[in-house]
Structure formats: C-alpha cells, structure tokens
Amino acid sequence: MRVPALLAAGLLAAFVAPAAAQEHVHQERAAYQDPWIKGTPADPSEEWLIAFGGRMYDQWAEILDQNLPARTHVSYPKGGPAKGADTWRCVECHGWDYKGADGAYKSGAHATGIKGIAGMAGADPEAVVTILRNPTHRYTPDVMPDAAARRLGLFVAKGQVDTTRFIDPATAKFKGDPARGKAMFQNLCATCHGYDGKAQNFGSTSAPSFVGTVAVEDPARLLHKIRNGRPGEAMPANIWMEPETLANLGAYAQTLDTK
Known part of the structure; x- marks a missing residue:
C-alpha cells in the first residue's frame, strides 16, 4: 500500500523529531479550529446562534476578542463581592442557573441580590437587546455590536433551560x-x-x-x-x-x- 507523501512525512517526523511533529500537529489543528471558534457558518442554524449567545452569557469579551472594561460596572451593587472586569459578565450577576438571587446566587461568594434572566425566557429577542442597551446594563453598540447583542438576546429568549x-x-x-x-x-x-x-x-x-x-x-x-x-x-x-x-x-x- 502506497503511503501519501504528506502522511509519510508526518509519520517520519513523529519518530525522528517528536517535538517538531507535535508542533506541526498543533499548527494544523489551529488552522481548522480557529475558524470554527471565531468564524460564522455561511448559513447559521438557530441552534448555532443560540449557543453563540450562551457563550457570550459566559464571557462575551472573549467571544468578541475584546477586553472586559477594567472598571467596576456602574450598576453593580456597592459592596458586592466582585470587582472590576468580572462585574461586566452576565453570569456574574444572573448565575449559571439563570435565576440570580432566586437561585444558587442567593447566598455565597456571588450573592448580589440581582434577579435572574429566567423571566425573559420566551420573550422577543429584540426586547432583550433593548434591555442590554438601557442605562442599567450599558452594553452600547461600541461595547457589544448589534449582531452579537442579537445572539445574546436569542440565547436569553430561547436558550435557557430550567436547571431543575x-x-x-x-x-x-x-x-x-x-x-x-x-x-x-x-x-x-x-x-x-x-x-x-x-x-x-x-x-x-x-x-x-x-x-x-x-x-x-x-x-x-x-x-x-x-x-x-x-x-x-x-x-x-x-x-x-x-x-x-x-x-x-x-x-x-x-x-x-x-x-
């Protein structure tokens, strides 16, 4: 059986120069993973858009290749347990169970008294975007572009689950x-x-x-x-x-x- 030249070279590298071979594999993996991580399908499904919004709920700045604002969010409660950049993360206030003060974050290291997003499940995603832009949240278009805000809105409206x-x-x-x-x-x-x-x-x-x-x-x-x-x-x-x-x-x- 004839071994393709590229495969043969890869096998040889793996035996002769393991470190170099591993670096080659890492580069090849990055070549197809980076577009998958940072890119957008030509025709994205609603599920893809919702999951994108779910990752934004987790860490939107990472998704958008931005740095979170260094200052504490102006609407974050005074004396709250978090400071600085973390106060701009959705999950930091509303919790992984989406219930905020009515869920796991009613006490402990993340307790702020802020309500969750569960009440917006089933809402119009555009209504969520309006809330993101309001004076309380302050996610202006220069902080969170419209397309990204719509994906986050879609997650809040259609991507939540009742963790119970x-x-x-x-x-x-x-x-x-x-x-x-x-x-x-x-x-x-x-x-x-x-x-x-x-x-x-x-x-x-x-x-x-x-x-x-x-x-x-x-x-x-x-x-x-x-x-x-x-x-x-x-x-x-x-x-x-x-x-x-x-x-x-x-x-x-x-x-x-x-x-």
Whole structure:
C-alpha cells in the first residue's frame, strides 16, 4: 500500500523529531479550529446562534476578542463581592442557573441580590437587546455590536433551560444515570478532557479544577458549558442533545475525581 507523501512525512517526523511533529500537529489543528471558534457558518442554524449567545452569557469579551472594561460596572451593587472586569459578565450577576438571587446566587461568594434572566425566557429577542442597551446594563453598540447583542438576546429568549429538570436543587446531583453517561464521556468528552476528566485544569496548580470538580461544586455551570461550549475553546456546543442525555452525562461527570 502506497503511503501519501504528506502522511509519510508526518509519520517520519513523529519518530525522528517528536517535538517538531507535535508542533506541526498543533499548527494544523489551529488552522481548522480557529475558524470554527471565531468564524460564522455561511448559513447559521438557530441552534448555532443560540449557543453563540450562551457563550457570550459566559464571557462575551472573549467571544468578541475584546477586553472586559477594567472598571467596576456602574450598576453593580456597592459592596458586592466582585470587582472590576468580572462585574461586566452576565453570569456574574444572573448565575449559571439563570435565576440570580432566586437561585444558587442567593447566598455565597456571588450573592448580589440581582434577579435572574429566567423571566425573559420566551420573550422577543429584540426586547432583550433593548434591555442590554438601557442605562442599567450599558452594553452600547461600541461595547457589544448589534449582531452579537442579537445572539445574546436569542440565547436569553430561547436558550435557557430550567436547571431543575436536570439537577436536584436539594442535593445538587444530576438526575441521570451515570452508567449511561459513562459511554458518552469516554467516547466524546475524553477526547479533550481525558478518561479521568483531568487532562485540562481550569484552576491552578495549587487549586486545580477539573471536569469532576465543576460537576460536583457547580453543576449548573457544567450544564451550561456542555450545552453551549466554552468561550475561546474548541469545545462543541451540545445544545442539540436530549435532556435525558445531558443528565446522564452530568451524573457520570460527578463520579470523576475532583482533585
């Protein structure tokens, strides 16, 4: 069997110069991942637009290749736990469960007393954009362009889920079957996160945070990222998955090591 020249060169490089071969693979991966991360389909589906908006809810400046404003948002409560750039993130005030002061953020390190966005589920996306532009939110077109604001509005209107469908609020456990979620994690998620969920550290060396850590400590955050992807990363948005599948995957993630 004849081996194509490009493949042969790659195999040779892998054996003769492993470091160089790995760098070549990294460059090739970036060549197709960067347009996927930062680009837009010629004919985007509504689900793609919603998931884009979901990533903006997480970290809109990362999505738009901008820096968050350094100053604390003028509407952020005085004496609130956050300061500076983080106060411009939607999730910092409204929570991963979208319920704000009525959900997980009613107490603890993110408590501000600010209501969530759950009341805007099913609203006209343009009404959400109007709210983003108002004097309270101050996401003017020079901060958040119209096209991006519409995608965020679409997420708020059509992309929210009631987290209690997936997560028991009393126990913070996913309402799923970990045995069924295991097959999905090992065949899909492990590609990037490893079979033990520890291939990527979202924290630091001294305070690591892995898939299992997030699943146990902040399951709504995990659910949001599974459905919408992670800003600036080649993580697939699984917004198309059935609720039962998402719950199974979350239940398995909660069995993984947290440290």
